[in-house]
Amino acid sequence: MADIVLRDVEKYFGESYIVRKLNLEIRHREFLVLLGPSGCGKTTTLRAIAGLEEIDSGEILIDGRPMQSRQAADRDIAFVFQLFALYPHLSAYENIAFPLRATNEKRSVVDRRVREVASALRIEGLLGKRPSALSGGDMQRVAIGRALVRRPKALLMDEPMGALDAKLREEMRAELKHIHIENEATTVYVTHDQVEAMAMADRIAIMNDGVLQQVGLPADVYQYPANLFVAQFVGSPIMNIVDGTVRPGDGCTDVVLGEDDAVQRFPVELYRKMAGRRQGEDRLAIGVRPEGVLVALQPGDGYFPAEAHIIERLGPYDIVDLRFGTQLFRSRTTSGYVDKAGRAVWARLDEKQTHFFDRRSGESLQVRL
Secondary structure, X not given: OOOEEEEEEEEEEOOEEEEEEEEEEEOOOOEEEEEOOOOOOHHHHHHHHHOOOOOOEEEEEEOOEEOOOOOHHHOOEEEEOOOOOOOOOOOHHHHHHHHHHHOOOOHHHXXXXXXXXXXXXXXXXXXXXXXXXXXXXXXXXXXXXXXXOOOOOEEEEEOOOXXXXXXXXXXXXHHHHHHHHHHOOEEEEEEOOHHHHHHHOOEEEEEEOOXXXXXXXXXXXXXXXXXXXXXXXXXXXXXEEEEEEEEEOOOOEEXXXXXXXXXXXXXXXXXXXXXXXXXXOOOEEXXXXXXXXXXXXXXXXXXXXXXXXXXXXXXXXXXXXXXXXXXXEEEEEEOOOOOOOOOEEEEEEOHHHEEEEEOOOOXXXXXXX
């Protein structure tokens, strides 16, 4: 398949700066997800790789060869659009076969490849139907089949499951990853849904306002976010963030949440690490994911009093909103652990899951216990 490299890629639409000095390497046979909010430049980046958008500066290389002078048809890349883009007057079979017929492949080759792809996508029984007789999920399978049938160097997908219902999206996530593995494809997948990204990606590239924020394994971007944007974009519910300070305590480090809304006692080595970063008593943003907020029903050493404000019961676990002082933190607990809203509880932060960010720049201080 293909290695794809973007070097200092920039794209403007008029005076709007859409993609800003983007440097990214997509590895051979990798499933890379471009993740970010609407308007962040991820679809423009995908279209630039495909040759559907011209870049203003920089380089795009596929297998080491510059692509700027090549038309989309000469890049050997397939593109799956969000809204299917099927030919309404053709059957599913003919839609899938269209790229092969356009290159004058033999009829026997066309038939074999169409049926192989249809079998992989489990749409053999739909080949005789036109798009108007298919469901949204089936139409998306046909669109993916049309992209896969000619075995391109790379497969680019622009939010292909955006129009599907939740159950079908879950099924399609597994199918698309299976297809990627079976076809040994290099796949670039665009989405704003961080659950899709976490479930499918080999690596995730997170963008915001045209700038690449972080690239890494799903577990790494979740556990070690590079900045406040990544911390609060990846994860559901998002990471709790509160202004605070870190100061030396009596044989410990005091982590102050808010304006003395709560004080947590962390090991003394934390202050030493912070002082080494010249952040000893500067204003910080302190972050912790819901699973790092520990809840108890009785007072305990290191726990501060709080009140269960709202409880979301989600089956295998609950999300409990905790109010203390002027702050509101979300915690993940076992199902039914806190029986009702308004109950007095006690909470503390797991010191190994607490993150510290520079409030001015938003960058992670990379200080962890």
